[in-house]
Amino acid sequence: MVLLVRHPDFEQERQRLDFTKRYIDVVIKTSETSKDQFQRNMQEAFGDADWSESALYSQLLTTANFFEMSRSELESLRMASKKPYFARVDFERNDSDQGEILYFGKTSLYQRESQEQIIVDWRSPIANLYYEGRIGEIEYEAEGETFSGNITLKRQLMIEDGELEEVRDIDLTTTDELLQESLSKSSSNRLTDIITTIQEEQNRIIRADLNKPIIVQGAAGSGKTTIALHRISYFIYHYKDLFDPRQLMILAPSRVFIDYISEALPELGVEKVKQFTFAEYVQVAIGNQLKLVADNKLTRLLEKDDEETKAAIWISGFKGSPLFKLILDEYVKDIFRSFHPKEDFYCDKYRLYSAKKFIRLLEEDYWYLPLYSRLDKLKAILQNEVKLKKKKMLERVTDFYDVKIEKALYKNIDPVIRKEFVTKCLDKKEERMGQIKKAIRSSVKGYFKHFKNKNLLQYYQELYQDPEQLASYSSGKLSREDASALCNYNQKLIHEKSYELEDLGALLYLQELLFGVDKDNKAKNVVIDEAQDYSFMQLQALKTAVDTDMFTLVGDLAQGIHSYRGLQTWEEVHRRIFPRATYTELQKSYRTTVEIMKQANQILKLLQYDFPEVEPVVRHGTEPEFISINQDDWGEELIKHIEELKGEGFKTFAVIAKTMKDCKLANEKLSRCHNGFHLVDEAGIIPKDKTLIVPSYQAKGLEFDVVFAISLEEIYSRKNELDIKLLYVTMTRPLHRLYFLGSEKEDFLLRK
Numbered sequence: 061m062v063l064l065v066r067h068p069d070f071e072q073e074r075q076r077l078d079f080t081k082r083y084i085d086v087v088i089k090t091s092e093t094s095k096d097q098f099q100r101n102m103q104e105a106f107g108d109a110d111w112s113e114s115a116l117y118s119q120l121l122t123t124a125n126f127f128e129m130s131r132s133e134l135e136s137l138r139m140a141s142k143k144p145y146f147a148r149v150d151f152e153r154n155d156s157d158q159g160e161i162l163y164f165g166k167t168s169l170y171q172r173e174s175q176e177q178i179i180v181d182w183r184s185p186i187a188n189l190y191y192e193g194r195i196g197e198i199e200y201e202a203e204g205e206t207f208s209g210n211i212t213l214k215r216q217l218m219i220e221d222g223e224l225e226e227v228r229d230i231d232l233t234t235t236d237e238l239l240q241e242s243l244s245k246s247s248s249n250r251l252t253d254i255i256t257t258i259q260e261e262q263n264r265i266i267r268a269d270l271n272k273p274i275i276v277q278g279a280a281g282s283g284k285t286t287i288a289l290h291r292i293s294y295f296i297y298h299y300k301d302l303f304d305p306r307q308l309m310i311l312a313p314s315r316v317f318i319d320y321i322s323e324a325l326p327e328l329g330v331e332k333v334k335q336f337t338f339a340e341y342v343q344v345a346i347g348n349q350l351k352l353v354a355d356n357k358l359t360r361l362l363e364k365d366d367e368e369t370k371a372a373i374w375i376s377g378f379k380g381s382p383l384f385k386l387i388l389d390e391y392v393k394d395i396f397r398s399f400h401p402k403e404d405f406y407c408d409k410y411r412l413y414s415a416k417k418f419i420r421l422l423e424e425d426y427w428y429l430p431l432y433s434r435l436d437k438l439k440a441i442l443q444n445e446v447k448l449k450k451k452k453m454l455e456r457v458t459d460f461y462d463v464k465i466e467k468a469l470y471k472n473i474d475p476v477i478r479k480e481f482v483t484k485c486l487d488k489k490e491e492r493m494g495q496i497k498k499a500i501r502s503s504v505k506g507y508f509k510h511f512k513n514k515n516l517l518q519y520y521q522e523l524y525q526d527p528e529q530l531a532s533y534s535s536g537k538l539s540r541e542d543a544s545a546l547c548n549y550n551q552k553l554i555h556e557k558s559y560e561l562e563d564l565g566a567l568l569y570l571q572e573l574l575f576g577v578d579k580d581n582k583a584k585n586v587v588i589d590e591a592q593d594y595s596f597m598q599l600q601a602l603k604t605a606v607d608t609d610m611f612t613l614v615g616d617l618a619q620g621i622h623s624y625r626g627l628q629t630w631e632e633v634h635r636r637i638f639p640r641a642t643y644t645e646l647q648k649s650y651r652t653t654v655e656i657m658k659q660a661n662q663i664l665k666l667l668q669y670d671f672p673e674v675e676p677v678v679r680h681g682t683e684p685e686f687i688s689i690n691q692d693d694w695g696e697e698l699i700k701h702i703e704e705l706k707g708e709g710f711k712t713f714a715v716i717a718k719t720m721k722d723c724k725l726a727n728e729k730l731s732r733c734h735n736g737f738h739l740v741d742e743a744g745i746i747p748k749d750k751t752l753i754v755p756s757y758q759a760k761g762l763e764f765d766v767v768f769a770i771s772l773e774e775i776y777s778r779k780n781e782l783d784i785k786l787l788y789v790t791m792t793r794p795l796h797r798l799y800f801l802g803s804e805k806e807d808f809l810l811r812k
């Protein structure tokens with residue numbers, strides 16, 4: 061029998077937890093009733109406790125002002141009540157003789173007047189003491205100031221369901237036992253928060269300057285997705301008075317992925333942040349639901365190597381390139397030029413505004429507005445000009461005829477002729493007045509009539525109407541033949557009223573430059589996961605459309621399976637789109653075991669790029685295993701194997717094939733034997749209790765306890781970069797076990 065030796069302070073910590081829980085209950089209860097009720101609630105909650113006599117208790121009683129708590133603060137407190145904090149740090153600041161005892165949790169709870177902190181939020185600057193501090197002398201920064209002091213105690217508190225389970229002190233030599241424990245747990249098919257075990261290098265990214273964009277190149281499993289979500293949480297906490305979470309946006313690769321991260325969001329208080337795939341966002345931003353053709357370039361690339369595929373791939377790359385942006389910029393200039401008036405603006409015979417001034421305003425003064433908003437401004441200016449001159453114009457006509465009439469009245473002429481003349485003058489005057497009034501009403505509209513109004517899709521279509529013209533926008537970088545190929549390709553799509561994913565960057569860019577993106581669809585901060593799959597054009601369009609460069613881009617070039625249209629390096633994006641960005645690399649992988657990572661690193665070496673080896677956090681498991689499926693009963697065998705693994709405590713399983721083709725074959729076989737399998741489709745959600753059958757490209761970003769890489773009719777070729785990347789993605793999905801199911805080891809590029 062193992063006797064657990066309890067930490068000497070266990071009882072003291074248990075009491076503190078009890079106090080905190082009761083206090084949270086009071087706060088919640090009181091917020092639901094009234095201030096008068098508060099004292100009674102306190103009595104009820106603390107009547108039997110020892111510390112009802114304590115100074116803290118009476119201070120709470122007299123100075124409580126948590127009635128000012130916002131609804132969201134209360135909501136966080138409610139969520140935190142089962143686990144109010146996870147760590148304690150005792151700190152003696154050099155500039156104060158009073159030591160501080162800090163309990164860190166997911167939210168904060170404190171007395172504003174007394175500054176007595178019951179729980180300190182993990183996102184507050186002082187929490188760096190926990191994440192980066194070691195026992196002993198330390199310096200830390202908060203709000204631009206540096207504080208120094210001494211950490212005398214650093215303690216982790218394991219609390220489950222409101223009960224204290226374990227107290228563990230971290231001294232100078234303790235390695236990260238908690239991290240090890242947390243990594244050795246089984247996955248739940250959903251991403252979770254890591255606030256208890258955030259590592260120093262991750263902490264720096266989460267807390268990096270919030271006023272600067274950041275690009276993170278991180279190895280598979282280095283915590284990119286997790287960190288990105290924690291960084292949003294950090295951003296929300298720091299700017300809670302400035303921004304609403306709805307002004308922030310997460311862009312994820314698919315709905316499956318959004319479902320996958322959904323569990324971590326409320327825990328981190330970021331569930332209100334907008335979550336889109338890129339295609340969804342663009343369609344919302346342009347206010348148009350498009351008919352999108354299936355995004356099958358990757359599978360085409362894997363299946364066929366014919367001329368048609370090559371051309372389609374080239375077009376994908378082109379539509380994402382900086383060259384395409386240059387072409388669009390020139391095209392937009394051309395569109396602007398079509399709004400240059402040839403003549404000055406006249407109302408009737410009166411010249412009210414010069415064309416030159418109109419052009420100057422259009423091109424320069426309103427540079428910060430989209431084209432059509434500039435035109436609206438100009439329209440208003442001309443209308444105002446007309447309004448201002450209206451009286452003058454009418455007076456001029458009146459004066460002109462009145463003088464004429466008056467002169468006639470005093471002239472010594474035949475009364476009949478005079479009468480005739482005066483009548484004519486009066487008629488003429490009336491006619492001119494009518495003409496001017498009409499001009500006042502219609503001259504602005506008439507002036508604008510020469511400009512042709514088109515909608516976004518019409519403009520986009522026209523770009524592909526004339527190859528000569530298209531090539532001319534490229535400063536000689538696009539040949540006439542390539543321009544022709546592009547025009548033909550897109551005209552075919554347009555004929556079917558369809559668009560492909562690669563068109564969306566350009567559409568979003570044009571929308572912002574020509575019409576503008578609605579304020580509600582802009583964002584103050586954007587997080588992009590799997591950013592390596594975005595093209596230069598898509599990222600440029602996003603930055604232009606949302607009106608900020610406050611982006612967090614996380615990705616891994618080694619997993620860049622869409623590199624034919626995405627990014628091959630971060631360099632250009634950094635230099636040309638986000639020059640203010642901080643660039644960071646994460647090489648340590650937290651997901652998988654040393655044994656699995658070692659094999660995945662072998663695969664990585666097959667790529668011609670110089671990707672550094674990924675360092676796994678030291679956690680050992682079994683070697684990946686090859687299982688031959690040359691017998692007919694491999695389905696039954698696999699099912700038996702899964703049952704055994706379940707018996708060992710593993711919870712989540714995936715069968716990952718190269719493409720959907722093999723997935724369907726595997727599904728046919730396995731689903732015939734057992735109903736515990738689920739073939740993942742693009743829009744699908746992930747059922748918690750089934751073994752997923754998923755193509756490699758869709759497994760990107762996800763993780764499972766156990767992965768069966770399967771090869772039925774499709775093998776991985778070492779000559780094909782895409783195959784290597786897909787295999788690498790597959791091999792980096794498991795937390796604990798990896799099996800290869802196929803005819804031969806070489807089908808997975810494994811040594812015999």
Ligand SMILES: Nc1ncnc2c1ncn2[C@@H]1O[C@H](COP(=O)(O)OP(=O)(O)OP(=O)(O)O)[C@@H](O)[C@H]1O
Pocket residue numbers: 239242243252254257258259262278279280281282283284285286287616619650651760761762763792
């Ligand atoms: N500091 C940490 N403490 C505990 N778990 C961690 C830590 N960092 C990462 N993890 C875990 O490692 C796994 C991988 O994290 P995540 O999915 O965020 O990595 P990623 O870099 O986005 O991976 P990929 O590139 O493969 O999508 C997750 O299970 C995550 O919870």
